[in-house]
Amino acid sequence: MNKQEASLQSYRELFPILSEKIHLGNCSQSPQARPVMAAMQEYIDNWRFVGMDWDFWMEGVHRAKASFAKLIHADVSEIAVVGSVSDATSMIASAFPLNLEDDGLNGSGRRQGVPRSERRHVVTTVDEFPTVGHVWHAHANRGHLDVDFVSAPDRVYTPSVFEPYMTKQTGLVSVHHVGYYNGSKQDLNALADFAHQHGALLFVDAYQSMGTSVIDVRRTPVDMLVSGNLKYLLGLPGIAFLYVRKSVAEQLQPAMTGWFARKNPFYFDATHMDYGDSAQRFNTGTPPVLAAFAARGGMDMILQVGLERISARIDELSAHAIAGVNLRGLELASPDDVSRKGANTAIRVPDSHDLEVFLMQRNIIASARGDVIRLAPHFFSTEVDLDKALDAILEWKQTRGPID
Ligand SMILES: Cc1ncc(COP(=O)(O)O)c(C=O)c1O
Structure with missing residues (x-):
């Protein structure tokens, strides 16, 4: 484990829910952190x-x-x-x-x-x-x-x-x-x-x-x-x-x-x-x-993690999310240029609320808004979190999505 991975892991331990769930709902409500408590x-x-x-x-x-x-x-x-x-x-x-x-x-x-x-x-x-x-x-x-x-x-x-x-x-x-x-x-x-x-x-x-x-x-x-x-x-x-x-x-x-x-x-x-x-x-x-x-x-x-560092990490995660959306043939609703977007990557889907519930049943927190599902990572999120969420969205689309 290199130094960057080690420090990311130590931050994850400050959020108890991350050992149970993938939390990509930060555009709506971030997970509970020990220092906040x-x-x-x-x-x-x-x-x-x-x-x-x-x-x-x-x-x-x-x-x-x-x-x-x-x-x-x-x-x-x-x-x-x-x-x-x-x-x-x-x-x-x-x-x-x-x-x-x-x-x-x-x-x-x-x-x-x-x-x-x-x-x-x-x-x-x-x-x-x-x-x-x-x-x-x-x-x-x-x-x-x-x-x-x-x-x-x-x-x-x-x-x-x-x-x-x-x-x-x-x-x-x-x-x-x-x-x-x-x-x-x-x-x-x-x-x-x-x-x-x-x-x-x-x-x-x-x-x-x-x-x-x-x-x-x-x-x-x-x-x-x-x-x-x-x-x-x-x-x-x-x-x-x-x-x-x-x-x-x-x-x-x-x-x-x-x-x-x-x-x-x-x-x-x-x-x-x-x-x-x-x-x-x-x-x-x-x-x-x-x-x-x-x-x-x-x-x-x-402030302790540092906004410059967080912003750079968000750009990396955005690039990963955009590539993952394209790889799986999903429909990107966000800009495809990371410099023109924030943390949220939105994917257009037929019934976003149904998908949000489907993901929640798989311990993945994402946020539905109108015709999109939003994957919103934070500095403690990983590429694996995004991949698991995108795979689950593809699974939902292949089974439930076309019903609409
Ligand atoms: C950009 C933006 N502005 C405002 C709000 C909410 O405003 P308020 O603090 O009045 O509930 C939200 C989401 O809840 C938001 O995403």
């Missing part, structure tokens, strides 16, 4: 033995924010704790019209002659996770903003796809990094530059890429970015982290808010409102403390 136990023990300890809670939430900040090379003050991607999108929508006094883009934006305060137009894609579109629609229905949905036949959203929809009123481009359906990956550098050239901001849903892709907000000037922790970040539902670039955050006034968005939540004065510095104004109520402990446990594992 240990982090949750810290909270449970404190509750049991100390009884009430808000300082400990706040420190735990701060450490989780710091881990998220480290993953994307942001400052911890630029991270807010929210409950979900839906919450984060709703908060941003509630800050419309954007009302920016300057371009807030570190000098890279251009005003195009229209004040931001009049910019009520959002451009997004039909391939966002549905919750994002739902929020934009809801606010459009209330007259807060106008929204356009763009579509790209291959689900690759280059600036040229957005270009025809950009108007002088466009304030925000809302796009995913990696698509939930087939894992197609967008070029955030190109999209950030494009949005800024139009004087708009870029909001990114990075739920399907965080934990497997390198994102550095110092080099890739996205303005806002959100991810939950359930998937490749190895955590629990109930928490998500929203990055808002400091220069942008301090000019926004989200109406979806709460006491943790204040300068000092513990000031206890119901007769006034003020917003905290930087992204703190995007907090709401009491944070999901237990989920924050779990989130920190998962994110610190990712």
